[in-house]
Amino acid sequence: DAGVIQSPRHEVTEMGQEVTLRCKPISGHDYLFWYRQTMMRGLELLIYFNNNVPIDDSGMPEDRFSAKMPNASFSTLKIQPSEPRDSAVYFCASSPGLAGDTDTQYFGPGTRLTVL
């Protein structure tokens, strides 16, 4: 299995621009998670989906952030407009959500976002 795939790996953009991060979860996994990692705040859960439906978006920092999962093999995290304080590494993770392996999350390599 290829694991969780994220693109792009690096993104540099200017303040005010729209940024879209992409994630392909492991095939057959029912849960998908978006995290943000910064030095100041560590790893923060932004939102997670179950069977393509958003379950908990309480970690999304503000309305500039939105996430979608149009099908079981693709999700996007969008920031519009972007701000310098959004600079971070964004991770996508997926989980099978099966009895006996309920919460094991498998992480992608991350997208390093820099907003100038």
Add this chain to the structure above:
Amino acid sequence: AQSVTQPDIHITVSEGASLELRCNYSYGATPYLFWYVQSPGQGLQLLLKYFSGDTLVQGIKGFEAEFKRSQSSFNLRKPSVHWSDAAEYFCAVGADDYKLSFGAGTTVTVRA
């Protein structure tokens, strides 16, 4: 809500020496517990996990962890570290809502 504390921000250990990383959790029920490792510029890789049963859990790369309910701890150990073990280590606790809460991480430096 569940939470995790990793008391040590940074640990330096000599190659070949033993390593122990501390993790304390807060959760009302029996937790799901995990240790992940993150090498520079990489994603998080699962080292081991505890769901139930034997409280001593074996993981990859020669790591093990012991769940101690009385101390609300899940410390990670390795008897003899290698230079490739230099990384950041995260302890995490999960609940039935499928969410994980991560500790702040412990950075391990291995000196020759």
